Amino acid sequence: MSLESVKAHFEQWNRQDDIMEFETSSATVQEAADTIGVIPARIAKTLSFRGEGDQAILVVAAGDAKIDNKKFRHLFNFKARMLSPDEVLEQTGHEIGGVCPFGLANDLKVYVDISLKRFDTVFPACGSTNSAIELTCDELYEYSSATTWVDVCKGWEEEKPEPVLSSEKGL
Template sequence: MSAEAVRAYFEQYGMDGRIREFDVSSATVELAAQAVGCEPMRIAKTLSFSVGGEPVLIVAAGDAKIDNSKYKAQFSAKAKMLTPDEALALVGHAVGGVCPFAVRDGVRVFLDASLRRFERVVAACGSSNSVIELTLAELETHAHPEAWVDVCKGWEPAGA
């Protein structure tokens, strides 16, 4: 159901033809990068958290990891990932296909600074075997983020 909702969302913008579906899984950064044929860091992974009982999505570069101290400073809470059942119920997408498109009402979306290094990124489309390549501007338009945040580590160039 979730992949159909994402396809319908992009169809209204004439972008559904850009969704790629694979015969293999694209459920992890590594699998998506292999399926697409790109560097893992260009995969825009969507991480799902609970903040005060509400669902929060953080879209980050494939090589970035949540920095607990930055996260706590941003959200005034400890990073608590949603369980697979919670992600499906609260966000509307199953783990492996979680994306910031066609999500349930009340889901807060944030884009992480780790993505700013790229002109184009590849994001999931609601299933464990579908993706779409977007410019950063398109991601910003279609993810409807509340804000850009800096809550990740491990992606910064040496000396940064």
């Protein structure tokens, strides 16, 4: 049912036929990357958190990014607490492994993390454990009706080279 709600969601942009369905699982970042043939970082994973009140919030981030609790708390003014699998299904209408910001069961706030901006295109799930769609970051933002871009992740930044001292250069 969830894949069907995502297909219906994409009809408004005539993109429902762009959803890829696979014979193999794409439920984890690594499985999705292996199935699609891209690096794990290009998988746009959707994380579900307890929001204020009884509404969840969703953060879409790069596959290699992890939530930075300090940044999250500073931005949202509450602690990052992920939903249980039952709560995820109830709030989003999607089961773990297929959670995406499209075709949601409830009107949830969606935030897109800047960890995705380093890629021309990314691959979010489409409501099932064996589906995805290739989107630009602008399309992901638009199609998910995102509230704003956020910076709440860590672990994805490009490694900055250590400065080289002149004595190490043989000078």
